[in-house]
Amino acid sequence: MMLSPVKCTAKRSKSEPVIHSLPEGIMHDIISRLTLKDAVRASLVSTNWRRLWTCHSNLCFDSPTILNREYGTISRSSSRRGRRRRRFIRRVDAILESHSGTGLRRFGITFALDARHTEHLDRWLKFALDSRASEIAVNLFPVFYKGFVRSYEWEDAYTLPSHMFSSQGASYIESLELVFASLKLPRDFYGPLKLRVLDLQSVHVSEGDLELLLSKCSSLECLRLGRCYPVLNLKVQKPLCRLRNLSVRGCQLQVMEFSAPNLAKFEYSGQAIPITLGESMKPTEATVTLLGYDDTLEHVFTELPKTLSHVETLSVNTCINTEVVGFSNCLMKFTHLIKLEVTVSILGDSRIRNGILRLVSLLEVAPLLQRLELNASAPLALMHVSCLSFETNDVCLVLVAFDPP
Numbered sequence: 001m002m003l004s005p006v007k008c009t010a011k012r013s014k015s016e017p018v019i020h021s022l023p024e025g026i027m028h029d030i031i032s033r034l035t036l037k038d039a040v041r042a043s044l045v046s047t048n049w050r051r052l053w054t055c056h057s058n059l060c061f062d063s064p065t066i067l068n069r070e071y072g073t074i075s076r077s078s079s080r081r082g083r084r085r086r087r088f089i090r091r092v093d094a095i096l097e098s099h100s101g102t103g104l105r106r107f108g109i110t111f112a113l114d115a116r117h118t119e120h121l122d123r124w125l126k127f128a129l130d131s132r133a134s135e136i137a138v139n140l141f142p143v144f145y146k147g148f149v150r151s152y153e154w155e156d157a158y159t160l161p162s163h164m165f166s167s168q169g170a171s172y173i174e175s176l177e178l179v180f181a182s183l184k185l186p187r188d189f190y191g192p193l194k195l196r197v198l199d200l201q202s203v204h205v206s207e208g209d210l211e212l213l214l215s216k217c218s219s220l221e222c223l224r225l226g227r228c229y230p231v232l233n234l235k236v237q238k239p240l241c242r243l244r245n246l247s248v249r250g251c252q253l254q255v256m257e258f259s260a261p262n263l264a265k266f267e268y269s270g271q272a273i274p275i276t277l278g279e280s281m282k283p284t285e286a287t288v289t290l291l292g293y294d295d296t297l298e299h300v301f302t303e304l305p306k307t308l309s310h311v312e313t314l315s316v317n318t319c320i321n322t323e324v325v326g327f328s329n330c331l332m333k334f335t336h337l338i339k340l341e342v343t344v345s346i347l348g349d350s351r352i353r354n355g356i357l358r359l360v361s362l363l364e365v366a367p368l369l370q371r372l373e374l375n376a377s378a379p380l381a382l383m384h385v386s387c388l389s390f391e392t393n394d395v396c397l398v399l400v401a402f403d404p405p
Helices: 005-021 024-032 036-042 047-053 063-067 078-098 115-130 207-215 297-302 354-365
Strands: 058-062 106-110 135-139 175-182 197-204 222-226 233-235 245-249 255-257 265-270 285-290 313-321 339-347 371-377 386-391 396-401
Touching: 058 063, 058 078, 063 078, 078 115, 106 115, 115 135, 197 207, 207 233, 285 297, 297 313, 297 354, 313 354, 339 354, 354 371
Parallel strands: 058 106, 106 135, 135 175, 175 197, 197 222, 222 245, 233 255, 245 265, 265 285, 285 313, 313 339, 339 371
Antiparallel strands: 386 396
């Protein structure tokens, strides 16, 4: 039976306040699951929601959220960029003034700011620290303009305030992510820190400060370092017993030494250098990219097994020179390796094949290997129809290369 219009109206009026009468804990949970933009929109529903959004647990400010503009659409005009930066700063300030400062879990800034905006950045980070945010992310990557990148000098980089690493300021931080910033520890830094995740990308930091910082992070579980400058020698003597994931990419290191007995996943991209992971016996997965144009296959066979002898899954990017014959050192074995993926760049004289045939040793250094995937690339002069077949008891590999059309 259909309800009369009057009864329908009465039925709707009874259901309207249901969302407003929810327990405050449930409303807090709903708000916390919304993005910052949606939480602000929800505040227009009622005064209760307006009060609740000021306790939003995730304050992540970026261009799409604050300016409704994607990064790639930023103008090349310096005056327009300046206006947008000022608008971004004003809106972030307004939101922080409205926020209660309670219940904050994650605080993030993703915008092209630098040392000229230190006053604002310091104030925002102080708010995050005073609010006891456990996750802080600061991404100040320089602006992209459709194929053009603004020139960037480290003198322009924003330097994190020293109180971020004081015993009081850092006591609640469990995750710290920095992109395009400068990090300098205060002279009276003693630690310890409660960091579980540390992610530094394109960060200016001295060797001494980085090593001291890591030595005070006994709870660290995940460490990611990318293009950190001017670090050349990374040596952390104190064991990082809780470290499970380690990624070091493009840091131009000459030596890397860690003591991580419980490391499970390792990733490295850079020059072929000595790598020591201490008494680590548990890494089961590793990715190694050896950069440059020198032959690095010998490093794969003689040095990597020393560090990754217990790895089960390994992905390697290396370079082969066709003119290099044999190996100067004894080959080491990956005693637990089951799955191996090798990406090879082949360089050298196209008339010589000895260097390429060294790939047969892949089957010798991994006695338990079950799966081998080999991807090869070479200049046009080296590409012609050929077939190499490697076979052992449990593994068969066939590599075929064709002339380009």
